[in-house]
Amino acid sequence: MLNVAIVGPGLVGKELLHQLNSHATHAAKVNSQVVQLPVVGIINSRRMLLGPVTPDGKRAPLPSLGAWADQLQGESNASTAASLSAFVDELVATHQPTVVVDCTSSLEVAQQYPAWLAKGLHVVTPNKKGFSSEWSLYEAITKHSRLGNASDPTAPWVYHESTVGAGLPVLNSLYDLVKTGDEIVKIEGIFSGTLSYLFNEFSSPTAGASATKSFSDIVTVAKSLGYTEPDPRDDLNGMDVARKVTILARVAGLKVSLDDLAVENIVPEALRSAPSPDAFMQQLPDFDAHFSDLNDQAQHSKTVLRYVGVVDPKGQSSVKLMKYPVDHPFANLKGSDNIIAFTTKYFPNPLIIQGAGAGAAVTAFGIFSDIIKVAERV
Template sequence: MLNVAIVGPGLVGGALIEQLVAHAQSSRFTTLPISVVGLINSKKMALSATSFSAASLGQWQTAILGDSAQPADMDWFANGLAGLKGATAVVDCTSSDVIAALYPKWLSWGLHVVTPNKKAFSSDLPLFQEIKQLSSSPRGPSVYHEATVGAGLPVLSTLNDLVRTGDQIIKIEGIFSGTLSYLFNNFSSPDATQTFSACVAEAKANGYTEPDPRDDLNGMDVARKVTILGRVAGLEIGIDTLPVENIVPESLRTVSTADEFMTRLPEFDSHFSDLNAKALQAQSVLRYVGFVDGVDGNSSVKLARYPLDHPFASLKGSDNIIAFTTKRFPNPLIVQGAGAGAAVTAFGVFSDLVKISERFGCTSSVDSSKF
């Protein structure tokens, strides 16, 4: 049985709980040897030596983290997990760098880590290297973070397979942001008619952007994903030295509110329209992409042109697309699909938990009403 504790059961963590409950209650599946024993958020926590029931997990906000829950204490919580019998995985569903910095401690206590949190793998290189070293033993604690790039898409697992089998990574190129994918798929196409500011407003209204769209347009989320891919590929890449094109107009980077930014963004529609017109004149479209250069190390994040017959040009909606060019795959190996959203991100986390349970030979001892 794999004990599982979820840190930060918000959108993604909540979706993960829903998927675990649905799986357990479906007669179509064999019961997984996964037991949810702990939940903790910024205010409250609950830890059990036995499984929470599917019924209580279905109402976890009140049944588990309700009024009777203890005040949150992360050190106490992790210590309690380390004392449980059998394999135990901590699922970090936060975006906190403070929580990410705890991974080495958790690993040293024998806890597995599964997370969609990009911070530990894209911030300071020494932290990444320490985590990698502590999780390097075949039978020791492991770290799985498939969902940090591409949500539920098999991006990191594909890259890991290429690296472990000795392939040479020449280039990884991709559209890694669901927000920027949606934005430029709608703005830059032969039949598009909307202005750039109108596309941003539509994306914001449909929930594709952060509350402040500048947090998407500055490229830093893509930069973190490029950094993770580069490091997994064996490059000593750092987000602080990675060239990143910030497409937020310079005079709007310091305005105090998102509302003011949105109000003034139409002032720059002509700039983006000119870029788009030049691309279309060249039978191309604009796409916001990340590059990992496995040969010369010239990785970057930028707005680039792609010809109309390129796979990146035909992308629809908010999909991600990642192309791996390697010695074995000179014609790129392409992974494409939904790369954002709580459900697909939770799926990526769920699949990592299944991998740990299989890797460590966890066996089920509970019926379909529990985990």
């Protein structure tokens, strides 16, 4: 039995609560095959909910998980004003195995992990900040958890599958390779659903150059579909991919930080200082020829353009626009799928994983799988 507490029930957290709630119903029916995962607490930036403490000193699940959203409203008697430190202290007080699931993307929250771990709480999160910001934070998370204390049965668990490729089994596969002593030769992948979509549309292995839409048109469509950040430059500057490359590199055993990576920002230099997203979008068509030239060159050599992240243990890890032959797995990607290729001593012909790498359902699935992994280990 593992208690679950959720920090930040936004889009992903809501979906996770929905999946957990369905699971609880499912577990009640077939509990021989499904672990029990009582949700005992939920906190957002304003309010928090905690299950009652029973007479034997255990924290009971939230009485009506389906109603948490209403109960987190300020007017509800069920919730109280949010205090993350009080929330955590309450969780620790009952001495039960408990996992804190950080569904925020906040650095401030991630900076609390070492303290939570030191108190014996397990951590599961899709939040990239703790694993891709300053090295000292990553080191502290490692030092206070099983990540850095494999043989210490009292050290709490940390899982963060959904920080790279959402629910795709990327990090758990990499951890398996590392733990068994495999040697990582190269990790290469398309880690941004947005940039996957843009270049799958722009640089197709079947369409000739003439059939290609302009780059700015594709960005406009992607923005209107909600595939990009509100300011598409936050996708095109490569920083989101760079965080994922940093995480992969660190899990692979490299002491790398964001600043160590060579990151190719594909926002045209002149547009980086455009005062607003709208101004950026208005001026982007002026650079269509630049992107079309790159694409024509690629097509001329029977390759396509893909924006990739690369972990190179013996060289410099990087984020860049690359060309791939038309029969390469990266060339035949569809929609906004992610893809990752691990080249190792065991897998000289790479181990490849591909599929949806963004979206609430698959991100929540990755978190949920991680929670079950903790539950199976406590």
